[in-house]
Amino acid sequence: MPTPKPFKILGIQQIAIGGPDKQRLQKLWVDIFGLSVKSSFVSERENVDEDICALGSGPHAVEVDLMQPLDPDKKPAVHATPLNHVGLWVDNLALAVEWMGANGVRFAPGGIRKGAAGHDICFIHPKASDEFPIGGEGVLIELVQAPPEVVAALG
Secondary structure, eight states: OOOOOSSOEEEEEEEEEEOSOHHHHHIIIIIITOOEEEEEEEETTTTEEEEEEEESOGGGOEEEEEEEOSSTTSSSOTTTSSEEEEEEEESOHHHHHHHHHHTTBOBOTTOSEEOTTSSEEEEEOSSOOSSSOBOOTTOEEEEEEOOHHHHHHHO
16 A cells, blocks of 8 residues: 555646647637637647637636647647546645655656646656556546645645
């Protein structure tokens, strides 16, 4: 049995949806569902051009990222899996990553870094390995450091 967790998962922070053309994604999520685009993010390193939308408000808001690749032939292929990843709020990202790694969780390359919305993030790899036998079982999972107001509201 693993040692007690020194962190808490607070809730869903985001879902990220990929496609070859984010304008087509906007037809449903923005035009039909009525989400608003809060900001955009472009990263050559992450091979992504994304619009960050909002669903709800305050600490209970969920970010919906509409993503397309900058180059469809490069990796990461943000459009290859339509539900690209799920993001979870974490009250202490550094402790969570340390504890999970010590308990066999495999992380994707890149470590803890600033994400598109400005929060510290890292990813749990969708596939386990011999060295790290716990992965997302086919789902990429983003861990997102919750800001103090989210920790207070959801913690």
